[in-house]
Amino acid sequence: MSLPATNITCNACHYSGSTGVAFGLFKYQTPCGNITLPRDLGWCNTCKSVAAIEDTDQAARYESLKDDISGLASDLAEEIEKAKRSRPLLRRLFSKQKPDNDEIRLIRASLACLNEELANPSVLASYLRSERGAKCLSCGSSEVFIFPQIPAGIDSFYSEERTPEAIGIKHPGCGGELYATTSELRLNIRLTEKRYSLDGERIS
Numbered sequence: 001m002s003l004p005a006t007n008i009t010c011n012a013c014h015y016s017g018s019t020g021v022a023f024g025l026f027k028y029q030t031p032c033g034n035i036t037l038p039r040d041l042g043w044c045n046t047c048k049s050v051a052a053i054e055d056t057d058q059a060a061r062y063e064s065l066k067d068d069i070s071g072l073a074s075d076l077a078e079e080i081e082k083a084k085r086s087r088p089l090l091r092r093l094f095s096k097q098k099p100d101n102d103e104i105r106l107i108r109a110s111l112a113c114l115n116e117e118l119a120n121p122s123v124l125a126s127y128l129r130s131e132r133g134a135k136c137l138s139c140g141s142s143e144v145f146i147f148p149q150i151p152a153g154i155d156s157f158y159s160e161e162r163t164p165e166a167i168g169i170k171h172p173g174c175g176g177e178l179y180a181t182t183s184e185l186r187l188n189i190r191l192t193e194k195r196y197s198l199d200g201e202r203i204s
């Protein structure tokens with residue numbers, strides 16, 4: 001998969017970063033299985049760069065959990081269909097036995113666990129209540145802030161123009177203005193999963 005990224009540059013120094021840092025698959029590892037890690041683009045004072053930052057907004061976290069749950073529900077339905085189709089025809093017609101295998105049991109357990117957390121949070125309670133500050137997903141530092149929305153008016157990837165638009169943020173430690181420009185390159189996204197603990201520490 002390749003996506004156009006946005007370059008972030010400074011008008012007072014040679015700093016250059018890319019929104020591509022937030023591309024890819026980010027997950028939290030939880031006792032209920034892996035869940036999507038909601039994130040934003042921001043600045044990390046330790047990396048001294050644009051970075052992917054945890055989104056600590058409670059509504060965003062609940063929404064993301066609900067999306068994961070409906071994703072798992074359709075995965076479960078799909079696995080059950082697959083298991084049914086793999087049965088010999090006569091057994092398919094006459095067996096009252098429900099399809100069951102390791103994959104189905106795993107998804108079912110994760111789904112039950114996440115539904116329970118949604119209704120009555122326990123292992124995800126401090127995560128859903130946003131009890132700590134956001135961390136940088138590159139280095140784990142809490143010296144971070146979230147960027148405002150990248151201006152919607154920047155040139156499309158297919159445009160001939162590359163006009164820098166101010167994003168309304170001063171380059172920390174430098175004081176220059178940060179600008180957004182559509183990248184000339186599409187980034188190839190390796191769909192490797194980055195996994196984090198609920199404390200925001202990188203696991204793998």
Ligand SMILES: [Zn+2]
Nearest residue numbers: 010013171174
């Ligand atoms: Zn600068």
Ligand SMILES: [Zn+2]
Nearest residue numbers: 044047136139
């Ligand atoms: Zn960092």
